Amino acid sequence: MRNLTADFAVSTTPIGPFTALVDADGAVLASGWTADAENLRGLIHPALRPAALRQRDSLGEVTSAVTAYHEGDLTAIDPIPVRQQSGQFLVHAWAVLRTAQAGSPLTYTEFAARAGRPEATRAAANACARNAAALFVPCHRVLRIGGALGGFRWGLDVKRWLLDHEA
Secondary structure, three states, X not given: OOOOEEEEXXXXXXXXXXXXXXOOOOOEEEEEOOOOHHHHHXXXXXXXXXXXXXXXOOOOHHHHHHHHHHOOOOOOOOOOOEOOOOOHHHHHXXXXXXXXXXXXXXXXXXXXXXXXXXXXXXXXHHHHHOOOEOOOOOHHHEEOOOOOOOOOOOOHHHHHHHHHHHO
């Protein structure tokens, strides 16, 4: 069911603006360290992508969780609902990512194994790359073997800050 309008709000964080888009139920559709809500809208699966965006000063619990996380409450993001759509493996992989604990990053190989497909390291990396709900689905907690950061849509400086913040 496609939403006609999604609400969004931009929060100030120590690593730049953070924008979240939510559906009518308050579930996060997309989020990231940007002030460009339209770019985020484009990351949403076409079946869920809203036709229009409406800016708000706050998204209530979502905005509160973003602020609390950046101020040090690393579990504030955990109860926030997220709605993403794709194939069966990606949806499952995103659910698995939500169980990754702050301060305990995984390798892509470990993430693939946790997602039930230990041989599918590239598919696990693809799940991170296609994740529209950054922070709430913490793909920043996945690293290359040996600890290299790998990629991150919002930049490696942001990923390093998040990992240091959670350490």
